[in-house]
Amino acid sequence: REKLFERFRSALSEIPGISFGFSQPIQCRIDEIVAGTRSQLIVRVFGDDMDVLTGAVNRIGALLGSIRGATDVAVERSQGQRYLVIMPDRSALARYALSVADVQESIEHALGGVVATKVYEGERAIDLVVRGPENIRQSREAIARFLISSPGGQRIPLGEVAHIDWEEGALQISRENGQRRMGVELNVSGRDVGGFVSEARNAVAEKIRLPKGYHIEWGGQFENQSRAMKALGIIAPVVILLIATLLFITFRSWRLTGIILLNLPFALTGGVIALKITGIYLSVPASIGFIVLFGVAVLNGMVLIAYLEQLRERGHKTEHAVLEGSVSRLRPVLMTALIAMASLIPLILSHGTGNEILRPLATVVIGGLVTATLGTLFLLPLSYTLVTRKRQ
Numbered sequence: 188r189e190k191l192f193e194r195f196r197s198a199l200s201e202i203p204g205i206s207f208g209f210s211q212p213i214q215c216r217i218d219e220i221v222a223g224t225r226s227q228l229i230v231r232v233f234g235d236d237m238d239v240l241t242g243a244v245n246r247i248g249a250l251l252g253s254i255r256g257a258t259d260v261a262v263e264r265s266q267g268q269r270y271l272v273i274m275p276d277r278s279a280l281a282r283y284a285l286s287v288a289d290v291q292e293s294i295e296h297a298l299g300g301v302v303a304t305k306v307y308e309g310e311r312a313i314d315l316v317v318r319g320p321e322n323i324r325q326s327r328e329a330i331a332r333f334l335i336s337s338p339g340g341q342r343i344p345l346g347e348v349a350h351i352d353w354e355e356g357a358l359q360i361s362r363e364n365g366q367r368r369m370g371v372e373l374n375v376s377g378r379d380v381g382g383f384v385s386e387a388r389n390a391v392a393e394k395i396r397l398p399k400g401y402h403i404e405w406g407g408q409f410e411n412q413s414r415a416m417k418a419l420g421i422i423a424p425v426v427i428l429l430i431a432t433l434l435f436i437t438f439r440s441w442r443l444t445g446i447i448l449l450n451l452p453f454a455l456t457g458g459v460i461a462l463k464i465t466g467i468y469l470s471v472p473a474s475i476g477f478i479v480l481f482g483v484a485v486l487n488g489m490v491l492i493a494y495l496e497q498l499r500e501r502g503h504k505t506e507h508a509v510l511e512g513s514v515s516r517l518r519p520v521l522m523t524a525l526i527a528m529a530s531l532i533p534l535i536l537s538h539g540t541g542n543e544i545l546r547p548l549a550t551v552v553i554g555g556l557v558t559a560t561l562g563t564l565f566l567l568p569l570s571y572t573l574v575t576r577k578r579q
Contacts, residue, residue, distance in 0.1 A: 189376070192209045192376075195207075195209065196258070196259070206259075206261035206262070207259060207261070208226045208259040208261060208372060208373075208374055209259060209374065210226070226259065226261070226372035226373055226374050226407065227373070227374045227375055227380060227407050227408045228372070228373050228374070228375060228380065228383075228384065228405070228406075228407035228408065228409065229370050229371065229372050229373075229405075229406050229407050230244075230247055230251070230370060230371045230387075230391070230403060230404075230405055230406075231363065231368050231369070231370045231403065231404045231405075231406065232244055232247065232368060232369050232370070232371075232397070232401065232402075232403055233363070233366045233367065233368045233401060233402050233403075233404065234366070234367060234368075234397070234398070234400060234401035234402075235366075235367060235400065237265055237266075237357060237360065237367065237369075239397075239398060239401065240265065240367065240368070240369040240401075241265055241266060241369065243369075243395065243397060243401065244262050244263060244369045244370065244371050245262055246395055247262075247371050247391060247395055247403075248260055248261075248262040248371045250390055250391060250394060250395065251371060251373055251387055251390075251391075252373075254383065254386060254387055254390060255377070255378065255383075256375050256376060256377050256378035256383045257373050257374075257375065257383070257387075258373065258374045258375070258376045259372075259373055259374045260371065260372075260373040261371070261372045261373065262371050263361070263369045263370045263371065263372070264358055264359075265357055265358055265359060265360065265361075265369055266355060266356070266357060266358060267355065267358045268355070268356055268357060268358040268359075269353050269354070269355060269356075270353070270354050270355070270356045271327065271330070271351065271352075271353060272351070272352055272353070272354045273290075273294060273330075273345070273349050273350075273351050274349060274350045274351075275287045275290045275291075275348060275349045276348055276349055276350060279347060279348040279349075280348050283337040283339070283341065283343055283348065284337060284338045284339065285335070285337055285338070285343075285348060289335070290335065290345070290348060290349060293333075293335045293336075293345070294345070296317075296318065296319065297318060297319035297323060297324075297333055298318065298319065298323075298324055298330070299318065300316040300317060300318030301316065301317060301318070302314045302315065302316055303315050303316070303317045319333070327351055327352070327353065330345060330346075330351060331344060331345055331346030331351050332344050332345070332346065333345045335348065378468070379468035379469065379470070380407070380408055380409045380412065381409050381412060381413070382468075384405060384409045388405065391403065412470065412471060415471040415474075416471065416474065419471070419474045419475075419478075422478070423474075423477070423478060426478055426481065427448075427451070427481065430448070430481065430482075430485050431444055431448060434447055434448070434485070434489070437489070437493075438492070438493075438496070442574050443492055443496070443571075443574075446488070446492060446567060446570045446571055446574060447485055447488035447489060447492055447567070448485070448488075449488075449562065449566060449567065449570055450484040450485065450487070450488045450559050450562045450563060450566070450567065451481055451484060451485070453484070453558045453559050453561070453562035453566065454477075454480045454481060454483075454484040454555040454556070454558060454559035454562070455477065455480075455555065456555075456558050457554045457555040457556070457557050457558030457559060458473075458476065458477055458480055458550075458551040458552070458554050458555035459554075460554055460558075461550045461551060461553060461554020461555070461557075462547070462550060462551065462554070464554075465550050467546065467547050467550055468547075470547050472543075472544045472545070472547040472548045473547035473548065473550070473551050475548060476547060476548035476549070476550070476551030476552050476555075477551055477555070479548070479551075479552055480551060480552050480555035480556065480559070483523065483524070483527055483552070483556060483559070484555065484556070484559035484562075484563070486523065487520045487523055487524065487559065487560065487563045488563055488567055490516055490519055490520060490523070491512065491513070491516050491520060491563055491567055491568070492567065492571060494512045494515065494516050495508050495509060495512040495568075495571055498511060498512050499575070505571075505572055505575045505576060506572065509568045509571060509572050512568075513564065513568045517564065520560060520563050520564065521560065524556045524557075524559070524560040527552065527556060528552075528553045528556050528557075531549035531552055531553055532549075532553070534546060534548070534549035535549045535550060535553065
């Protein structure tokens with residue numbers, strides 16, 4: 188998909204004046220719901236003067252385009268609509284005893300039309316509009332030749348009593364929360380959205396100065412990610428606390444609980460290394476993968492420590508219990524880890540729809556299980572021996 192996007196970008200970039208972005212049906216709808224844009228990120232500038240807003244978004248767009256990872260930067264256009272402006276010449280009107288209202292009424296009748304009556308079709312009432320013929324609306328020159336009746340009965344061309352010209356004006360005026368706003372939309376490629384937003388915010392705060400009464404707001408996918416990461420920041424400690432509580436209920440010993448929980452840093456390290464090697468960024472699916480990983484790592488630790496405790500209760504010395512228990516539980520521990528890893532390998536190799544969610548989760552679990560299994564087989568027996576000796 189990314190290669191296809193690059194081919195599209197290469198082809199479309201040759202067309203002057205075009206702005207474009209890439210998305211997918213569901214992702215596009217979600218982005219519109221979250222931030223009102225079809226892109227991953229939008230920078231909104233709020234204020235009153237459209238010229239100030241236009242200058243601000245142009246500078247911000249140029250600045251964001253120079254930051255690594257920014258693609259498909261599109262500055263919202265507010266100018267570019269042609270308007271036909273008719274300005275009555277009061278001195279010319281006075282010569283023909285005409286008023287501005289007379290000119291406005293004639294223009295309204297000729298160009299816009301007036302409602303003459305209503306036509307009824309069943310229960311529907313339809314306005315019947317009368318206006319000038321089509322040929323007088325085809326060009327500025329034709330409008331200038333449109334004749335206006337004066338009180339003296341003269342027929343005067345509109346161009347003699349008014350200045351008629353084309354002017355460029357506002358294409359659209361966007362509002363949000365009762366304020367005028369303009370925006371810069373862009374996608375992020377080749378890096379994590381959170382890191383890009385952090386760098387972009389610092390760059391904009393350092394180099395872009397806005398007048399008093401104007402402010403900038405950032406929106407897009409990173410808002411969802413920020414909310415989810417904050418929630419996971421609460422959920423993860425709660426999960427670890429719950430695991431520790433269940434372990435204590437099982438073994439009735441904080442020492443044994445602490446030994447099993449030593450596996451968690453090993454599991455965390457393996458997951459981080461796996462993300463680094465594969466070039467995948469820390470995301471919500473990857474964070475959920477860490478929670479899954481903690482459960483599997485604790486399960487393997489429980490299998491080993493519970494069996495060591497059983498051997499000691501049968502009268503085995505600590506050293507003999509550790510050696511026999513480690514060898515005896517080698518296959519169960521390896522089977523638990525290898526089955527989980529083997530079942531997740533297809534997710535890592537997948538390239539279909541949804542792989543951007545499944546791949547980070549599988550990568551974290553597989554990488555973490557490698558180091559967690561090593562910790563179970565080597566660190567836990569050693570820690571159990573040292574703690575048990577100290578207790579004896």
